[in-house]
Amino acid sequence: MTDQPDDNHDTEAAFIDATYCALCARGYADLTMQDIADETDKSKAALHYHFDGKQDLLLRFLDHLNEDFLDRTADPTGETPADRLVDLLRTILDADGDDDNQFTTAFMEIKAQAPYRDGYRERLREVDDRLREQIGRLVAEGVDAGQFDADADPEVVADHVVTYVHGTWTRSAAVGADVDAMRERLVAYVDSLFAADADVSVAPGSAEEEANGGSEERETDAEGGDGSGRADDGEDEEVAA
Amino acid sequence: MTDQPDDNHDTEAAFIDATYCALCARGYADLTMQDIADETDKSKAALHYHFDGKQDLLLRFLDHLNEDFLDRTADPTGETPADRLVDLLRTILDADGDDDNQFTTAFMEIKAQAPYRDGYRERLREVDDRLREQIGRLVAEGVDAGQFDADADPEVVADHVVTYVHGTWTRSAAVGADVDAMRERLVAYVDSLFAADADVSVAPGSAEEEANGGSEERETDAEGGDGSGRADDGEDEEVAA
Numbered sequence: 001m002t003d004q005p006d007d008n009h010d011t012e013a014a015f016i017d018a019t020y021c022a023l024c025a026r027g028y029a030d031l032t033m034q035d036i037a038d039e040t041d042k043s044k045a046a047l048h049y050h051f052d053g054k055q056d057l058l059l060r061f062l063d064h065l066n067e068d069f070l071d072r073t074a075d076p077t078g079e080t081p082a083d084r085l086v087d088l089l090r091t092i093l094d095a096d097g098d099d100d101n102q103f104t105t106a107f108m109e110i111k112a113q114a115p116y117r118d119g120y121r122e123r124l125r126e127v128d129d130r131l132r133e134q135i136g137r138l139v140a141e142g143v144d145a146g147q148f149d150a151d152a153d154p155e156v157v158a159d160h161v162v163t164y165v166h167g168t169w170t171r172s173a174a175v176g177a178d179v180d181a182m183r184e185r186l187v188a189y190v191d192s193l194f195a196a197d198a199d200v201s202v203a204p205g206s207a208e209e210e211a212n213g214g215s216e217e218r219e220t221d222a223e224g225g226d227g228s229g230r231a232d233d234g235e236d237e238e239v240a241a
Numbered sequence: 242m243t244d245q246p247d248d249n250h251d252t253e254a255a256f257i258d259a260t261y262c263a264l265c266a267r268g269y270a271d272l273t274m275q276d277i278a279d280e281t282d283k284s285k286a287a288l289h290y291h292f293d294g295k296q297d298l299l300l301r302f303l304d305h306l307n308e309d310f311l312d313r314t315a316d317p318t319g320e321t322p323a324d325r326l327v328d329l330l331r332t333i334l335d336a337d338g339d340d341d342n343q344f345t346t347a348f349m350e351i352k353a354q355a356p357y358r359d360g361y362r363e364r365l366r367e368v369d370d371r372l373r374e375q376i377g378r379l380v381a382e383g384v385d386a387g388q389f390d391a392d393a394d395p396e397v398v399a400d401h402v403v404t405y406v407h408g409t410w411t412r413s414a415a416v417g418a419d420v421d422a423m424r425e426r427l428v429a430y431v432d433s434l435f436a437a438d439a440d441v442s443v444a445p446g447s448a449e450e451e452a453n454g455g456s457e458e459r460e461t462d463a464e465g466g467d468g469s470g471r472a473d474d475g476e477d478e479e480v481a482a
Contacts, residue, residue, distance in 0.1 A: 027356075027357060028353075029270060029354070029357075101356075105353065105356050108349070108352065108353040108411075109350070109353040109354075111349065111353075111411060111414065111415035112269075112346065112349040112350040112352075112353045112414060112415075113270070113350075114415045114416070115268075115342070115346050115414065115417075116268060116270075121415070121416060121417065124415050124416050125416040125417075128415075128416045156426060156429070159422075159423070159426060160405070160426050160427075160430065162408075162412070163405055163408035163409055163412055163418075163423055163426070164401070164404055164405050164408050165408065166407070166408035166411040166412050166415070167403075167404035167405050167407035167408025167409070167411065168404055168408070169411070170349075170352060170407040170408065170410070170411045171369065171403070171404055171407050173352065173353060173355065173356065174352035174353075174355045174362070174365050174369075174407070175355070175362060175365050175366040175369045176356075176362065176366070177369070182400070182404055185397060185400060185401050186401075188397070189401065192433075
């Protein structure tokens with residue numbers, strides 16, 4: 001409780017990491033401060049010392065997610081604007097490290113709470129706005145370079161892509177649809193925007209053949225977070241605790 | 242408690258309608274059986290008599306939603322396959338009657354719970370599968386009729402559209418993005434699939450000019466369910482009750 005500034009920072013970072021782990025393990029709806037403390041070697045009292053209650057913790061967790069997202073997506077790599085756009089989309093929709101879509105599922109719960117909780121919607125909108133601007137800029141650069149069709153409106157394409165990205169996360173969480181296949185569909189959509197005379201190609205992704213192959217089954221049987229620690233608590237008073 | 246079969250059916254239908262109203266008013270997370278009974282002139286005891294607890298009620302509510310969705314979308318109207326596809330998309334993404342996106346928001350909470358609750362995912366997947374099949378069939382008919390480009394793969398287009406539809410609902414709930422504008426973007430995407438020599442056009446929708454206009458701001462300031470009865474309950478133990 002008498003941490004120095006650096007210790008404070010380290011402790012708070014540990015609690016933010018613990019929030020991520022607790023969300024993956026338990027989901028958002030039933031999450032308690034104790035669950036988060038239990039993911040560290042620190043006490044619940046220490047958690048309450050560093051964060052002004054659950055709302056403060058969750059808002060700072062969302063700030064951390066935003067910073068991490070913006071860091072990861074700030075500088076997509078590639079020779080051309082189209083390459084950088086595809087690299088950006090593959091970075092955003094990289095399912096690696098999200099076992100059983102646990103975080104995607106928990107994050108969807110957070111999004112569903114946005115209309116009810118102060119500060120959530122503003123933070124989600126910040127990423128939504130930033131992503132649309134970044135994609136729009138890459139499309140505009142591609143049009144200027146003669147790579148994308150001159151009819152491709154950067155704002156229209158950006159809005160379409162961002163809507164599709166949200167849909168990918170939602171279908172993954174709600175029905176267990178395969179993120180890799182949906183991601184490569186989106187890459188194919190970007191590919192369809194290329195100017196007819198442009199000499200461009202997009203590097204194949206892990207699921208590209210599947211995504212472009214035509215007739216095979218699109219859905220995986222992955223059931224995601226079943227058995228991930230959320231009790232189905234039957235008959236108590238709340239319809240959904 | 243001594244209802245005749247017809248009365249039973251009417252009473253249960255009234256409780257299903259009440260579930261819809263209670264979800265719109267309060268969201269899913271805090272919903273109680275009492276909230277649902279309060280939307281009718283019947284007692285909570287009567288609700289418990291007709292439904293075997295909250296899980297049974299919610300599953301039958303989802304069954305009702307599926308039936309309603311399939312009824313509304315079974316027979317899209319239009320002269321051509323493309324017309325019928327656009328009519329279908331406008332029916333699905335008709336924001337009328339969902340004041341402040343209340344039901345869209347509540348339904349997103351339900352989707353977020355799908356990995357944790359028995360039977361939710363199966364019901365959501367039923368609609369997802371059915372919608373992809375229906376869209377794929379319309380695209381295939383359009384290709385056969387020479388209306389859609391022969392390169393348009395029905396399954397690929399159907400999967401892309403369904404993912405986008407989920408994204409529309411999610412962005413509406415999470416960041417308050419405008420459903421009408423997103424819907425007309427999707428119609429414009431369908432338009433882009435038309436064969437170059439096809440003599441087809443799509444009837445304009447209410448937001449088509451906006452969706453195709455290029456540079457105006459895409460997001461509305463609609464804040465959705467703020468103040469819709471969900472308390473922000475500050476300091477209690479659960480991070481999100």
